[in-house]
Amino acid sequence: MTRTLATARRVLQQLSHDRRSIALIVVLPSLLMTLFKYVFDGSPAVFGRVGPQMLGIFPFTIMFLVTSVTMVRERTSGTLERLLTTPLRRGELILGYGLAFGVAALVQALASSATAIWVLGLDVNTPWAVELFAVVDAVLGTALGLLMSAFAVTEFQAVQFMPLIVIPQLLLCGLFAARASMPTVLERTSDVLPLSYAADAFTTLGRTSGFGSHLAKDLAILAGCCVAALAGASLTLRRRTP
Amino acid sequence: MTDPFAIEIEELVVVRGKNVVIPDLSVRVPRGCVTGLLGPSGCGKTTLIRAIAGIQRLRSGRVHVLGEPAGTPSTRERVGYMTQNSSVYPDLTVRQNLHYFATLAGTGEGAARAALANVGLQDKADALTAELSGGQRTRVSLAAALLIDPELLLLDEPTVGLDPVLRRDLWQLFGALAADGTTLLVSSHVMEEAGRCDRVLLMREGRLIADCSPDELRRRTGQTDLEQAFLTLAEGSAA
Ligand SMILES: Nc1ncnc2c1ncn2[C@@H]1O[C@H](COP(=O)(O)OP(=O)(O)O)[C@@H](O)[C@H]1O
Ligand SMILES: [Mg+2]
Numbered sequence: 001m002t003r004t005l006a007t008a009r010r011v012l013q014q015l016s017h018d019r020r021s022i023a024l025i026v027v028l029p030s031l032l033m034t035l036f037k038y039v040f041d042g043s044p045a046v047f048g049r050v051g052p053q054m055l056g057i058f059p060f061t062i063m064f065l066v067t068s069v070t071m072v073r074e075r076t077s078g079t080l081e082r083l084l085t086t087p088l089r090r091g092e093l094i095l096g097y098g099l100a101f102g103v104a105a106l107v108q109a110l111a112s113s114a115t116a117i118w119v120l121g122l123d124v125n126t127p128w129a130v131e132l133f134a135v136v137d138a139v140l141g142t143a144l145g146l147l148m149s150a151f152a153v154t155e156f157q158a159v160q161f162m163p164l165i166v167i168p169q170l171l172l173c174g175l176f177a178a179r180a181s182m183p184t185v186l187e188r189t190s191d192v193l194p195l196s197y198a199a200d201a202f203t204t205l206g207r208t209s210g211f212g213s214h215l216a217k218d219l220a221i222l223a224g225c226c227v228a229a230l231a232g233a234s235l236t237l238r239r240r241t242p
Numbered sequence: 243m244t245d246p247f248a249i250e251i252e253e254l255v256v257v258r259g260k261n262v263v264i265p266d267l268s269v270r271v272p273r274g275c276v277t278g279l280l281g282p283s284g285c286g287k288t289t290l291i292r293a294i295a296g297i298q299r300l301r302s303g304r305v306h307v308l309g310e311p312a313g314t315p316s317t318r319e320r321v322g323y324m325t326q327n328s329s330v331y332p333d334l335t336v337r338q339n340l341h342y343f344a345t346l347a348g349t350g351e352g353a354a355r356a357a358l359a360n361v362g363l364q365d366k367a368d369a370l371t372a373e374l375s376g377g378q379r380t381r382v383s384l385a386a387a388l389l390i391d392p393e394l395l396l397l398d399e400p401t402v403g404l405d406p407v408l409r410r411d412l413w414q415l416f417g418a419l420a421a422d423g424t425t426l427l428v429s430s431h432v433m434e435e436a437g438r439c440d441r442v443l444l445m446r447e448g449r450l451i452a453d454c455s456p457d458e459l460r461r462r463t464g465q466t467d468l469e470q471a472f473l474t475l476a477e478g479s480a481a
Contacts, residue, residue, distance in 0.1 A: 017333045079331060
């Protein structure tokens with residue numbers, strides 16, 4: 001536990017020395033939300049309907065990117081090898097990362113949804129639930145970033161996973177077309193992609209108020225995906241390498 | 243702790259990619275002294291040290307460290323490892339780096355300060371590691387290995403690129419640590435550093451061509467210069 005917290009603290013200290021990453025995490029989603037609103041200035045209904053979705057998608061995408069690049073850097077710079085010769089356990093390392101970026105995700109979700117709700121006038125019924133799902137989406141991005149970093153040899157390759165992992169999920173999650181209207185193969189595919197459940201939750205949050213069993217189910221599935229991705233990520237850490 | 247050897251390796255074979263880096267190696271390293279691992283660049287020093295640190299995948303053979311198989315949780319608490327390339331975080335300050343490694347090892351702030359003093363970097367404690375010179379970064383890495391107060395210290399080319407005064411100070415530090423009971427395995431490709439060690443392992447193309455004291459090395463080869471001694475042995479082993 002001490003070692004997990006120490007790792008989380010170390011990752012946050014690294015972030016704090018990097019102004020650009022801080023701006024990317026904290027300020028960029030709010031700017032994108034603002035841009036989004038004024039792009040649809042002529043049809044405010046679109047902002048009202050799709051805006052909440054964006055509160056989930058921006059953090060997911062940004063945290064995926066930041067985390068996978070950070071973890072690839074750890075793997076290639078020799079520090080991971082060094083860490084694995086200390087008493088630090090693999091799960092502690094991954095949890096430490098998850099925790100640090102979870103904190104960053106929380107700050108990000110609070111900043112972007114506060115901007116959207118109170119500055120841009122996005123109308124949501126249950127603001128705290130919107131926050132909650134935004135944070136869970138960001139943590140999911142982090143967890144998938146940690147997992148995918150195992151398959152990248154360079155930071156450039158990690159960035160290449162963006163279009164591979166993120167864009168298909170965006171296309172299939174129900175944002176552009178209802179999942180039920182897709183060909184069966186695509187609909188089944190979207191069933192196993194975590195972002196579909198995030199999109200479903202934001203759609204529900206836009207339509208109804210309160211926190212029903214439908215949202216609880218989406219939340220459980222997303223949390224399960226986070227846990228599975230984190231577990232997978234710690235299994236991909238090999239202490240002995242060729 | 244009746245076992246007089248800190249490291250025991252039997253019939254070790256390591257293959258990396260397509261290269262048989264260590265074809266067959268057995269050696270025992272005694273406790274409480276400085277053993278030098280010397281040989282030209284590419285001969286397999288780093289690979290051997292990685293095997294002892296428990297992070298090298300082995301083809302076959304046994305590597306025991308402090309009486310246990312290498313890389314177990316208990317040995318990881320007792321073995322300090324400094325990698326050849328500095329393995330500290332460039333985007334942290336020196337102090338933040340050492341604090342992190344101290345916490346992982348379960349030692350405190352005092353150990354971090356002492357390690358910093360040992361490598362002569364007190365005045366750089368709050369500098370960003372990325373802004374240090376290569377030699378200074380190496381010393382931060384060394385300090386991170388020292389601060390856990392290990393029973394066995396594995397140092398992979400710790401003196402490369404350092405000025406002579408600092409190099410001398412570090413060898414004195416290694417001697418002092420050994421006098422306190424720490425076992426050190428220190429690699430180098432500079433033969434004259436063999437003279438600083440209690441024992442030397444000479445390595446060439448993945449094989450040990452000598453395992454003795456520096457004096458014995460000179461006696462056996464009839465050379466006073468250790469570089470010459472290596473050449474004599476290397477030619478002898480090739481023939
Ligand atoms: N990851 C690797 N894959 C394949 N071969 C490697 C790898 N790392 C090192 N080698 C080879 O193993 C040999 C020994 O390397 P190394 O142990 O680093 O030597 P030294 O530390 O003595 O310079 C070299 O011939 C090198 O080319
Ligand atoms: Mg080497």
